[in-house]
Amino acid sequence: xxxxxxxxxxxxxxxxxxxxxxxxxxxxxxxxxxxxxxxxxxxxxxxxxxxxxxxxxxxxxxxxxxxxxxxxxxxxxxxxxxxxxxxxxxxxxxxxxxxxxxxxxxxxxxxxxxxxxxxxxxxxxxxxxxxxxxxxxxxxxxxxxxxxxxxxxxxxxxxxxxxxxxxxxxxxxxxxxxxxxxxxxxxxxxxxxxxxxxxxxxxxxxxxxxxxxxxxxxxxxxxxxxxxxxxxxxxxxxxxxxxxxxxxxxxxxxxxxxxxxxxxxxxxxxxxxxxxxxx
Amino acid sequence: xxxxxxxxxxxxxxxxxxxxxxxxxxxxxxxxxxxxxxxxxxxxxxxxxxxxxxxxxxxxxxxxxxxxxxxxxxxxxxxxxxxxxxxxxxxxxxxxxxxxxxxxxxxxxxxxxxxxxx
Numbered sequence: 437x438x439x440x441x442x443x444x445x446x447x448x449x450x451x452x453x454x455x456x457x458x459x460x461x462x463x464x465x466x467x468x469x470x471x472x473x474x475x476x477x478x479x480x481x482x483x484x485x486x487x488x489x490x491x492x493x494x495x496x497x498x499x500x501x502x503x504x505x506x507x508x509x510x511x512x513x514x515x516x517x518x519x520x521x522x523x524x525x526x527x528x529x530x531x532x533x534x535x536x537x538x539x540x541x542x543x544x545x546x547x548x549x550x551x552x553x554x555x556x557x558x559x560x561x562x563x564x565x566x567x568x569x570x571x572x573x574x575x576x577x578x579x580x581x582x583x584x585x586x587x588x589x590x591x592x593x594x595x596x597x598x599x600x601x602x603x604x605x606x607x608x609x610x611x612x613x614x615x616x617x618x619x620x621x622x623x624x625x626x627x628x629x630x631x632x633x634x635x636x637x638x639x640x641x642x643x644x645x646x647x648x649x650x651x652x653x654x655x656x657x658x659x660x661x662x663x664x665x666x667x668x669x670x671x672x673x674x675x676x677x678x679x680x681x682x683x684x685x686x687x688x689x690x691x692x693x694x695x696x697x698x699x700x701x702x703x704x705x706x707x708x709x710x711x712x713x714x715x
Numbered sequence: 716x717x718x719x720x721x722x723x724x725x726x727x728x729x730x731x732x733x734x735x736x737x738x739x740x741x742x743x744x745x746x747x748x749x750x751x752x753x754x755x756x757x758x759x760x761x762x763x764x765x766x767x768x769x770x771x772x773x774x775x776x777x778x779x780x781x782x783x784x785x786x787x788x789x790x791x792x793x794x795x796x797x798x799x800x801x802x803x804x805x806x807x808x809x810x811x812x813x814x815x816x817x818x819x820x821x822x823x824x825x826x827x828x829x830x831x832x833x
Contacts, residue, residue, distance in 0.1 A: 506740075509773075530773035532740045575781035577773070579809060598809040618810025622780065631810055650805075659769060661801070701772075 477507045477537045484544050490514045492522050494587035494713045498679040500687070501704040508702035509536035509578075510649045511543055515551045520588050523551050526647035526706055527580040527599060530619075535576065542571065543578055557582040557595035558634035565597070565620045565628045577621035581647055583708070590639035590710045595632055598622070600653060603646035603667065604637060605674050605682070612664065613637060641712020642674045644682055651701035655690050662693050679707040718742075721749050729760045729828050731821065735767035738775035746775070750782045759791020762824045766797035771805050779815065792816065792831075794824040 481503070489497050501510050509529030517523050525547055529539045546564050554560040560582060568578060579599035585592045594602055598619025601612040617632040639645070648667070655662040670689035671682055683705050690703070719742035722733040730753055738746060753761060763779075779793060786793055794816045798806065806812060818824040 528773065530777050532774065574784065575777035577777065577780065577809070579773075600808065616810075618813060622810065622814065627813075631813060 473534075474507060477534050478503060481507060481537045481540060484541055485512060486514055490516055490522060492516060492587055494520075494711050495522060495585065496679045496709040496711055497524070497707065498683045499704075499706040500683060501702065502699065503702050504651070504699050506532050507534065507537050508532055508651075509540055510651065510702035510704040511540050512647070512704050512706050513544060513547055515548065517551065517555075517584065521584055521586050523557075523582065523584050524647060524706060524708055525551075525580060525582045526649060526704060527578055528649045528702075528704075530575075530577050530579075535573075539572060539576060539578065542568065543580075555584070556634060557584055557593050558632050561595050561597045561617065561620070561632050562625070562629045565623075566625050568620050569624065569628075572621040577619040579619045583645065583647070585639075585708065585710065587710070590641065590643070590712060592637040592639055592645065592710075594635045594637060597632060600648055600650055601664075602637075603648070603671060604639075605644040605646065605671050606640060607642060607674050610668050610671060610673065612668070639710040639712075641710065642676065644671070644674050644679065644707055644709040646671055646682070646686070647704075647706040647708070648686075649702060649704040651699060651703035652686070652690060652705060654701060655694050655699055655703065657694050657697070662690055666693065674709070679709040682707045682709070719745055721745060723749065726762075726825060727829075729762055729825055730758045731762045731764055733764045733767065737770045738768060738778075739770065739772040740774035743774045743778050746778045747781065750778065754782065754785060757789070759786050759789040760828050761786065761791065761793045762821055762828075763793060763795045764797050764821050765795055765799070765802055768798070768802055771802055773809075776806070776809065776811065779811075783814070792828070794818060794827060796821045796824045 485501055499512055501512060511527040513525050515523040527543060529536045546567055550560055550563055554563060580597045581599040581602060583592050583594045594615060596615045596617045601614035604611055604613050613635060615633045615635040653663055653667055670686045672685060686705060719736040719738055724731050732749055783793055796818045797820055
């Protein structure tokens with residue numbers, strides 16, 4: 437009798453272990469699948485970013501977007517609107533993960549199709565808001581900074597929809613440019629349209645403009661942020677250095693600031709330098 | 716990193732949520748939950764006291780957008796107060812001051828509720 441009880445008890449123990457093992461295996465397969473899907477989302481998102489830099493005479497451009505550990509919502513893109521005008525856009529989709537990746541692909545579609553139709557960045561923003569508002573869920577929104585550069589004249593038309601201000605780097609000074617404008621997806625057409633202004637910046641030959649996302653200014657060491665002043669200092673002046681060099685200088689300054697810790701958020705930088713060559 | 720807490724209290728007919736710490740994609744569900752329970756209890760006059768809010772990300776801002784419509788439909792409002800300059804800048808860049816009343820201190824927000832009830 438006693439032997440029977442012991443035998444049964446041993447069987448029961450073994451059954452418990454087997455059930456527990458099977459549960460753990462299932463959980464681990466599930467986790468593996470999620471990791472695979474996340475990796476796939478990250479890969480797809482990378483493919484949505486430009487695979488090269490535009491080669492337009494008279495302008496020197498460099499760009500980088502480094503995703504943080506998770507799938508984020510940073511976006512940048514270029515469009516050659518004519519032989520002498522180029523559009524540059526940088527944006528950030530709210531939130532993280534797969535939804536952010538989906539909205540980012542929508543923003544890319546909107547940009548690639550609407551930018552060709554609107555010669556004014558402000559008009560583009562108003563239309564983009566109408567399209568996006570119809571599909572975006574109410575706790576999501578998108579910030580964008582869009583500029584159209586005429587490479588013959590150095591005239592840079594800028595509109596900002598809730599995004600970080602543009603940094604304009606000149607030969608003797610640098611300053612932030614922050615035209616009014618709320619993020620896309622936050623308000624209906626008329627309300628939104630009233631908030632958006634367009635600014636025209638006249639560049640001097642050699643001037644650079646830095647587009648970036650908040651992953652740069654909010655890069656932090658403990659509770660201290662990299663911030664706007666350090667970004668301005670890192671960009672330096674338009675003293676003949678290339679767009680690539682200015683980008684490297686900024687990245688190096690951010691890395692030194694966060695003491696080589698891995699960044700908390702995506703970081704995107706686009707440097708547009710007008711060479712002022714007239715054909 | 717993801718430390719975020721909410722303390723809730725009532726001032727007459729106004730619910731005050733005091734936010735503390737980092738409000739980001741990871742901690743936003745906590746705030747969503749707090750809003751949801753206020754709405755379930757039909758409490759629509761809400762002040763968000765941001766005195767101890769050290770950081771807010773876009774996902775955090777999104778929470779306010781998710782609930783404002785329902786709150787206003789029920790003749791209430793979400794007003795925000797006591798923001799640090801750093802937190803205010805995040806709201807301001809996106810144009811949130813055009814959508815929400817943001818006051819210097821909680822009393823001012825409270826007075827606005829009291830004023831509109833009269």
